[in-house]
Amino acid sequence: MSMKTNMDYWEFVLKNLPDSYHKWFEEEKKYLQKTITPDAKVLEVGCGDGRSIFDIFPVTKNVTGIDHDDKAIADAKNNFSSYPSIKILKADATKLPFENGEFDFVVCMTTFANFADKRFIILDEMKRVLQNSGKIIISVFSEDALEERMKVYKASGITIKSVENGKVVFDESVGDNISEQFSKEQLEDIFSRANLQIDDITKVNIAYLCTLSK
Numbered sequence: 001m002s003m004k005t006n007m008d009y010w011e012f013v014l015k016n017l018p019d020s021y022h023k024w025f026e027e028e029k030k031y032l033q034k035t036i037t038p039d040a041k042v043l044e045v046g047c048g049d050g051r052s053i054f055d056i057f058p059v060t061k062n063v064t065g066i067d068h069d070d071k072a073i074a075d076a077k078n079n080f081s082s083y084p085s086i087k088i089l090k091a092d093a094t095k096l097p098f099e100n101g102e103f104d105f106v107v108c109m110t111t112f113a114n115f116a117d118k119r120f121i122i123l124d125e126m127k128r129v130l131q132n133s134g135k136i137i138i139s140v141f142s143e144d145a146l147e148e149r150m151k152v153y154k155a156s157g158i159t160i161k162s163v164e165n166g167k168v169v170f171d172e173s174v175g176d177n178i179s180e181q182f183s184k185e186q187l188e189d190i191f192s193r194a195n196l197q198i199d200d201i202t203k204v205n206i207a208y209l210c211t212l213s214k
């Protein structure tokens with residue numbers, strides 16, 4: 001059985017970016033830089049190796065990243081070792097180790113797709129650590145992403161157990177083994193059930209970029 005984790009596969013994706021993902025990430029960067037205010041205090045939930053923290057750099061370096069994967073934490077710590085204001089912590093998104101209202105922005109880039117049935121607990125946690133006028137920014141696969149996602153999964157060699165309505169289930173050995181995609185209507189339903197206000201949902205080819213408030 002493979003010893004690779006979700007993070008190893010994500011690393012493969014980042015090193016072999018197809019055009020569709022590249023365009024999506026360029027749009028993410030523009031969206032983050034236009035939405036986040038200068039020097040704001042930002043939390044990234046599921047930060048991986050810190051790809052998006054680099055995107056935020058021109059706007060603020062007051063950033064904390066959390067991830068529950070040991071390799072992600074080691075890579076992110078290594079990437080930001082010369083930036084004392086960037087804090088990287090091992091934590092699970094279902095139990096964020098922060099006080100209420102600590103952050104001006106909570107961002108979650110490409111990771112919401114992996115939360116499966118924990119998504120409402122995690123949205124509640126994001127909301128809890130957000131200050132009252134703060135914003136949550138989420139980037140997640142759109143309903144048009146499946147073809148591009150399947151190309152990437154096949155190239156990476158990850159073992160797929162099932163694919164149904166855009167929900168791809170991988171072998172359990174990878175850790176976070178579910179990846180989903182959503183229509184705008186599904187996202188609106190999820191966010192309103194989480195009692196979040198929707199400020200914006202913008203479609204960029206294979207993804208939606210969303211801004212939410214309390």
Ligand SMILES: C[S@@+](CC[C@H](N)C(=O)[O-])C[C@H]1O[C@@H](n2cnc3c(N)ncnc32)[C@H](O)[C@@H]1O
Binds near residue numbers: 006046048066069109
């Ligand atoms: C697809 S990667 C995205 C990484 C990074 N945000 C990026 O866009 O490059 C998903 C990351 O979320 C992390 N993750 C998934 N579920 C999590 C949870 N419940 N708590 C903390 N981290 C989680 C994984 O370990 C992985 O590093």
